[in-house]
Amino acid sequence: xxxxxxxxxxxxxxxxxxxxxxxxxxxxxxxxxxxxxxxxxxxxxxxxxxxxxxxxxxxxxxxxxxxxxxxxxxxxxxxxxxxxxxxxxxxxxxxxxxxxxxxxxxxxxxxxxxxxxxxxxxxxxxxxxxxxxxxxxxxxxxxxxxxxxxxxxxxxxxxxxxxxxxxxxxxxxxxxxxxxxxxxxxxxxxxxxxxxxxxxxxxxxxxxxxxxxxxxxxxxxxxxxxxxxxxxxxxxxxxxxxxxxxxxxxxxxxxxxxxxxxxxxxxxxxxxxxxxxxxxxxxxxxxxxxxxxxxxxxxxxxxxxxxxxxxxxxxxxxxxxxxxxxxxxxxxxxxxxxxxxxxxxxxxxxxxxxxxxxxxxxxxxxxxxxxxxxxxxxxxxxxxxxxxxxxxxxxxxxx
Numbered sequence: 270x271x272x273x274x275x276x277x278x279x280x281x282x283x284x285x286x287x288x289x290x291x292x293x294x295x296x297x298x299x300x301x302x303x304x305x306x307x308x309x310x311x312x313x314x315x316x317x318x319x320x321x322x323x324x325x326x327x328x329x330x331x332x333x334x335x336x337x338x339x340x341x342x343x344x345x346x347x348x349x350x351x352x353x354x355x356x357x358x359x360x361x362x363x364x365x366x367x368x369x370x371x372x373x374x375x376x377x378x379x380x381x382x383x384x385x386x387x388x389x390x391x392x393x394x395x396x397x398x399x400x401x402x403x404x405x406x407x408x409x410x411x412x413x414x415x416x417x418x419x420x421x422x423x424x425x426x427x428x429x430x431x432x433x434x435x436x437x438x439x440x441x442x443x444x445x446x447x448x449x450x451x452x453x454x455x456x457x458x459x460x461x462x463x464x465x466x467x468x469x470x471x472x473x474x475x476x477x478x479x480x481x482x483x484x485x486x487x488x489x490x491x492x493x494x495x496x497x498x499x500x501x502x503x504x505x506x507x508x509x510x511x512x513x514x515x516x517x518x519x520x521x522x523x524x525x526x527x528x529x530x531x532x533x534x535x536x537x538x539x540x541x542x543x544x545x546x547x548x549x550x551x552x553x554x555x556x557x558x559x560x561x562x563x564x565x566x567x568x569x570x571x572x573x574x575x576x577x578x579x580x581x582x583x584x585x586x587x588x589x590x591x592x593x594x595x596x597x598x599x600x601x602x603x604x605x606x607x608x609x610x611x612x613x614x615x616x617x618x619x620x621x622x623x624x625x626x627x628x629x630x631x632x633x634x635x636x637x638x639x640x641x642x643x644x645x646x647x648x649x650x651x652x653x654x655x656x657x658x659x660x661x662x663x664x665x666x667x668x
Contacts, residue, residue, distance in 0.1 A: 278306020
């Protein structure tokens with residue numbers, strides 16, 4: 270795996286050298302990124318010798334003005350050890366003033382953070398609030414050890430042992446391939462239902478959530494079929510993309526590709542109505558009102574619920590009120606195993622946003638809130654719950 274190792278500026282920075290060695294020993298490609306403060310404790314040459322790669326240190330001493338973007342895109346896991354109180358605060362609040370913090374905002378994969386600091390700094394409410402923010406984004410926190418600290422105090426705050434951090438990386442790597450051998454079918458984006466050759470009705474959707482789900486499933490080893498309505502997004506790497514326009518086209522492609530699917534995720538915002546007889550010519554604008562007789566589009570999710578067999582079926586619900594109640598109703602009436610629900614309107618979330626805040630409503634009766642985070646991070650949280658849910662459901666069925 271291609272791993273980014275971010276090193277913050279604490280006395281524990283010297284332990285990151287042992288961590289880099291362990292990661293290399295596990296046959297990972299390791300790219301080290303150091304903050305300016307970290308370089309006061311350990312020289313970049315140490316990590317260059319261990320990894321065989323130039324250490325990235327300065328946002329403005331790079332080959333390209335967007336190198337932090339390309340580096341983020343080229344790697345699969347970000348490990349930050351040690352993470353100081355200052356560094357975690359900047360990450361939690363999205364401050365980007367050096368290579369590591371800027372890269373963090375551009376990175377869409379899993380993040381593992383190993384804090385290290387004075388015991389009082391660790392226990393401070395500000396630090397704990399920042400930790401909760403980072404956990405809410407789905408980041409794994411490797412808790413610090415307790416013991417004698419460099420400041421002379423005793424308590425929690427020591428960087429976890431490098432072997433402990435390396436083991437957490439191994440667990441993250443294993444998790445990332447937990448869908449190998451599976452086929453995941455995802456629908457994304459809106460559908461467009463023609464009213465005449467130049468007009469259509471639709472639902473609001475950028476497709477970003479569905480594409481993030483497809484990308485996450487592929488990264489975890491699945492074969493992914495993405496059935497996409499019209500969107501302005503590049504196809505995710507390693508994903509089979511089938512493009513459609515209307516609800517009927519989407520329904521047909523879903524059932525053409527259903528047989529091998531183990532997990533079906535209906536993230537598309539399918540239009541609810543369509544015009545069954547579309548005029549051949551553009552309807553000219555006049556001062557007169559034009560009546561429209563619209564028919565309901567196929568209820569793809571409900572039909573999947575009737576035919577799902579032993580597949581895991583996930584629906585989405587965008588609501589303006591009564592979020593959990595409406596999601597629970599949809600879960601029951603459509604025979605879903607989980608509904609991903611979010612409130613829309615006035616929050617700067619959902620639709621075209623890069624972030625979202627959702628509630629997972631499960632067939633087991635659980636309701637799991639997922640704090641505001643990137644759609645890619647939410648996608649991984651959804652798959653984590655899908656895998657847990659499947660174990661529970663199969664156990665209940667006696668399989």
